[in-house]
Amino acid sequence: MALLRRFLRSTEDFLLRAQRGPYGEASRTLFQFKTAEDLAQWTSFSDAELGGKSTVALELGQEATGTGVLSGVYSTEVGERAHERLRRSGYAGITSKPSPEGLLDLEDFDALVFRVRGDGRQYIASIRCENWLVDQRSHDVWQAFLFARKGEWSEVEIPLSRFLLTWKGKVVEEVVELNAKRITSVGISLAGGDQLQPHGSYQLGLDWIAARNTRIHQPDEERREE
Template identity: 35%
Template sequence: MSRFRSLWKASLDATKKALTWNVEDLMPPTERLIFNFNSREELKKWHLYSDSEYGGSSSASLEIMDEGNGLKAEGSKWNISRSGFCGMRSKKFDGFIDLDAYDTIALKLKGDGRSYISTIYTENWVNSPGQMEDNSWQAFVFVPKDNWYIARIPLARYLPTWRGNVIDASMEMNQSRILGMSLSVNAGGGIPGARSGPGDFKVELDWIKAFRTQ
């Protein structure tokens, strides 16, 4: 009987240990690094876009900082014209990334007092006729001038958009199918009090992460 109890206890302990390991293994970390702008290889993951593709005169450039601690996007004088825009967008992930366990996107930035637009692209829920593009979700982010700043944006604050305009529809972000991200700037609009209008701009980006705060 004593030997049977010993074997049963050993089996029970092993089962408890296995169950505990499985639960911990399935629990995602509280933060997840998505992009880390610390090498020139990062440039290969991004491309620029602007209103110049549609006959506008806005322009921008991307470069890795010499000290290796960030990516700088900037435009020369008069680079944003009238209601122009410039942006940097990541190339599509190899498949997609799953951020369903997270509730916040954080960006470490240093800027010029302008308001920028953080965009998340997700797999389209429904490919309706004439609408084969990815879903896009946008939120404004203010970037203070000259000092590094960590902007934390709850995913619930991202609104569904279509070509820059908010969609008046009840939609839910497909957080398990994230295809890419972008950061852009417009000459007009944005957060009240932020610098706006045509002219030059500069923003540095160190990293982008997802956080689980609840």
Template identity: 35%
Template sequence: MSGPWAQAINRTAQLLRDNTAKIIRMEGITPNTAPRTLFSFRTPEELKQYVVGSDTDLGGNSTARLDHHPDGYGRFWGEMRLDVKAGLEGKLRPGYAGFRNKSRPTLFGQIYDDLSLYKYLALRVRAAGDPPTRNSYFVNIQTDGPVQTDLWQHRLYFEKEGEWEDIFIPISDFVLTNQGDLVQRQVKMMSEKIRTIGVSILGGKSGTQGRYELGIQSIRALNEEPESATDVAST
């Protein structure tokens, strides 16, 4: 058996195994707040759980790919462009590309990530591509909120030039946006029901175009204070 139905059954079995393990460990009584890897990009199989998109879906010309590098990481890359297809000038906002994890349905409903007991989202990343594009990346979180177009966003700041680094983002610092615009009336994130996490490059916001590339190994949730790693709260 293959396809979406088989995937849903596999996720259901994994959910049952995880919940059984939690009961055995009595996590319902003592919550587990140990560092947790949410998503990994180290193998071709792991990359199948992500979906990629760009402004080409609406008539733009930016390109986007997420593929596996032999050294064991994901490579998100393409060309950021601010022009649009003929006849669409002034009718849309071009200049974006991104990826996120796919929705994870089971026989009992969706799988969500509960980050309510964590302080930081940590990304192991490396910025490459044309230098102007490196300041246009954002981390995006979608919750199980009532408005499906809502996204919680935070800019991804880099300190190292072309080197791997761990970037720590306080979860409380994410801001609510809708279709790329800041929502004036901010509300608390529903961090106990995280549907998707992803990264986007928004050249349209900064007027930036060119060749972009982001290496990514993992997305984690943790509580310890970052020391040598980059804490964007102090940037």
């Protein structure tokens, strides 16, 4: 039965690729931040869970067209009753929840695009995917800097090749290919460290996140869904 399921899945993938053409789709919207239902697809995290003093919130913004806001206070201070597991303070962000539709297959795309409004701080985009060898969630995280323009909306395109494999916040030297066919989650967080971030409040505007095939995407295409 397992062999039959794999055969049926591969046949379905082949038919879908045939419909999309040799280069696949030009782009695909993965996430929007227009409604409360959109925000419910995300979970937030910060060092406060282990006794740190950073805070995080994901809320709807004031834009008439509907956008989200990732905000809070950044701090590298550690509370007196911090958990012994808290070895590094100064982190906060959001990550997408598992989709009822299953894993994200972005094999046809070569970039992620974030339409965001920055506040002058450094942010990081992250990708988690299933391990190549075992059918389970990997603890590895692929990360890249997300340079958002301060005070204005802009599309930030990050090639998948720019994401670096990290493990517990450190870059892995070994060369490992990102498994774009089996992505479990996408995330956004503050870049940690006193060298990158001053203590204080932060606010990142969020409109949408999309996958893009730069080989066939037209620069003047309207990415935003009205």
